[in-house]
Amino acid sequence: MTRAGQVSWRPVYIVAAAVLAAAMLGACTSGSQEQVTGGQSGAYLVPGGIHKIKHVIIVMQENRSFDSYFGTYPGADGIPMRNGVPTVCVPDPAGGCTRPYHDTADVNGGGPHGRSNAVADVNRGKMNGFIRQRDAARLTCSNPDDPACSGVGPPDVMGYHTGAEIPNYWAYAQNFVLQDHMFEPVKSWSLPEHLYMVSAWSAKCRNRSPMSCVNNIIGPYGVVQFDQAVHQELATGRTSIDLAWTDITWLLFAKHVSWAYYVQTGLQPDCPSDSAETCAPVKQSPRTPAIWNPLPLFGDVQRDHQLGNIKSLDSYLRAARAGTLPSVSWVVPSGTDSEHPPSSVHQGQAYVTAVINAAMKSPDWKSTAIFLSWDDWGGFYDHVAPPRVDLNGYGLRVPGIVISPYAKSGFIDHQTLSSDAYLKFIEDDFLGGARLDPPTADPMSGRTSRSSATW
Numbered sequence: 001m002t003r004a005g006q007v008s009w010r011p012v013y014i015v016a017a018a019v020l021a022a023a024m025l026g027a028c029t030s031g032s033q034e035q036v037t038g039g040q041s042g043a044y045l046v047p048g049g050i051h052k053i054k055h056v057i058i059v060m061q062e063n064r065s066f067d068s069y070f071g072t073y074p075g076a077d078g079i080p081m082r083n084g085v086p087t088v089c090v091p092d093p094a095g096g097c098t099r100p101y102h103d104t105a106d107v108n109g110g111g112p113h114g115r116s117n118a119v120a121d122v123n124r125g126k127m128n129g130f131i132r133q134r135d136a137a138r139l140t141c142s143n144p145d146d147p148a149c150s151g152v153g154p155p156d157v158m159g160y161h162t163g164a165e166i167p168n169y170w171a172y173a174q175n176f177v178l179q180d181h182m183f184e185p186v187k188s189w190s191l192p193e194h195l196y197m198v199s200a201w202s203a204k205c206r207n208r209s210p211m212s213c214v215n216n217i218i219g220p221y222g223v224v225q226f227d228q229a230v231h232q233e234l235a236t237g238r239t240s241i242d243l244a245w246t247d248i249t250w251l252l253f254a255k256h257v258s259w260a261y262y263v264q265t266g267l268q269p270d271c272p273s274d275s276a277e278t279c280a281p282v283k284q285s286p287r288t289p290a291i292w293n294p295l296p297l298f299g300d301v302q303r304d305h306q307l308g309n310i311k312s313l314d315s316y317l318r319a320a321r322a323g324t325l326p327s328v329s330w331v332v333p334s335g336t337d338s339e340h341p342p343s344s345v346h347q348g349q350a351y352v353t354a355v356i357n358a359a360m361k362s363p364d365w366k367s368t369a370i371f372l373s374w375d376d377w378g379g380f381y382d383h384v385a386p387p388r389v390d391l392n393g394y395g396l397r398v399p400g401i402v403i404s405p406y407a408k409s410g411f412i413d414h415q416t417l418s419s420d421a422y423l424k425f426i427e428d429d430f431l432g433g434a435r436l437d438p439p440t441a442d443p444m445s446g447r448t449s450r451s452s453a454t455w
Contacts, residue, residue, distance in 0.1 A: 020402075020421040021047045021428065036433035046428045052406065053429055054367035057329045058422055059355055060197060060292075061348060062190065062340035063110055063378025066180060066397040071100065071160040071383075073173060075412050076180040079160065079383055088383055090158060092131050100381060103159025110341035111157045111379020112137040115218055118187040118395055121377075125385035130157045134379060158381050165345060168353050169401070172372070177402040177411045183386050184376050184395025185418040191219040191291045193375040193395075197330070197419050198261075198295060199247035200436055202392075208299060210244040217392050241289070243298045248328075248423055248436060249309070250300040257430045258326035260309050262286075262316040263293050264351075266334025284334055286310045292332045316358070323363030327430055331355055341378060356403060369404040371422050387416060394418055 032048030071079040079100050080087045089097035111117065111134035120129040134157045163170035172178075185196040192202035204216035252259045268282040268290050282290070287310070289296040295310055296302075309326075319325045339348030352372065359368055377396035386394040400417065427434055 020415075020417065020425050021050050036428060044433065046433075049406070050425075050429050052367060053369045053404070055325045055327060055329070055359075055364050055369070056422070056426055056429065057325070057331060057355075057359055057368065057370045058197065058419075059331045059352060059370060059372045060194070060419075061333065061352065061372070061374045062338040062343075063113060063376055063380075064339060064374045064399060065377040065380040065382035066182070066384070066399050067100065067382040068160050068378075068380035069166060069169060069374075069399045070173065070178065070180065072102075072162055073170065073178065073180075076178060077384060077414070078180075088127075090128050090131055090381065092155070093135055098131060098154055098158045100158050100160055101154060103156055103161060104165060105156065105159070106165070106345050107343075108156050108159065108341045108345065108380075109134075111155075113189050113376050113379050115188045117379065118377075121379070121396065122187075122385060127381075127383055127385055130379065130381045131155045133157075137379075157379050160381075161345065166349055168349050169399070172356075172401050172403055173412075175409055176404065176407040177413055179400030179402065179413045179415070179417055181384070181397065181414055181416045182373060182400030183397050183416070183418050184393060185420050186217045186393040187386070187395035188217045188376075188393075189219075190375050191294070192217050193419070194292055194294050194332075195219075195243075197375075197422070198249065199243075199245060199298070200420055200423055201245060203243075203245055205242070205244040208242045208244050210246070210299075213245045215392070241297045242302075243294065246300055246436060247295065247298050248426060249295065249298070249306060250304065251427070251431055251434055251436065252328060253300075253304045253306055255431055255434070257328065259328040260311050260315070260319070260326045261293070261295050261330045261332075262311050262313050263290075263332055264313040264334040264337060266336055268292065268335055286312050313355075316355070320358040320362040320364070325359070325362060325364045325368070328426055339374070366405055369402065369406070369425075371425075372399075372401040372403060373419060374398045 033045040034048045034050070035043050036046055066076075067079050070076050072081075086099040086101075089099045091097050111121075111130060117129075117133045117137075120133050121127070123129040134155050184193055185200070186192050186202060188202070195202040201215075202217050202219065203213040204219075205214075206212035249259055251257075263284065263286045265285045266283075268284045284290045284293065286293070287296070287307075293310065296307060301307060301309075313331070316325075316329065316331060333348070333351055336343055337348050337351035339345055356370060356372070359365060359370060362368070375398070377398060382397045384397050386396055388394070400413075402413070423436065427436075
């Protein structure tokens, strides 16, 4: 985003997003369209009912592939089956192969989920590296309660859940919109995914100048530096890290659009080492920069005096009850409620249900859209090879659900999407099509088109 004295050096291939609004606004559009400014041509069309949405809530959970949650959902692009038996079988280094199986366990182990693991799991589109990567990562295991560390029974990276284990998630899919081609925006782990969620980029900056930032999908800081930043923030209230490029909150602030990033206090859901199976717990709170809470590290958030917009989960619940939800909200869990292995699946589902129930009971519900997704695949099997759209991704497929009074009930959206689409929806709804990266925008996605290719 170009602004006085600041240029964010995103690569020209940065992001793609399909038209998310068209799938959601079935109840409030009748073929009408509205012209907004933005894109290469200076103007383009959006669904005419988009501005009926006054509140966008992005709920981001952890580490589940689409097939692991919706691989047997009727009508979705799920696990290939013949007569109810999976036709795919992933090689097991111990011998033979393992087919996807119905996993009724509430606690799963999953597998490693860093950049190298994503590449190995996909394996040039063969989608057969999941067990091998899980086995290699067991050397890092230190939690006896984590199924990934035990080596007992079939590798649960091949397990899938059904509506029997996750009834609320399947009920949301049945009553609202399920997205079966939602991909991670980047083939990496939680930190880059959350940077993309608020800024459509993951970069590393040499200093506090945005012109020093270069593309980096591993993450802008290493494990040691990250831990030091957290401890420094807890001790002094200030960190030594400044993410110098522009995030979406700068545009929201400039256009007087209210926003909040709600963080559940507790422990971080993920490990600072992207390929580790287990790690020592790290504290998380609204005032602590963390893997799931990167906004305190953005220079524009600090300079705009917007750190107070990063709030506790209790603040979200109060705002929902009072009918004072901001225009844009992000809601992230603590480790216990995140569904990040080895956290409980049913407990994570209960937490998400409470977040969604609060919105549904709110006076704001009639003008609300909730985008529920999972940040990465968590090492779990998925059969769909991600499209290659640029050097960064896409990453593997994850579940996505749109929940709103205006959502098409029971609709399965087959568009190829990533969380970039959430930013585009925000830009179109609240910002008149203003873009984080206007020099590289196109009229459909607001970003440059990413060429279709295979991994």
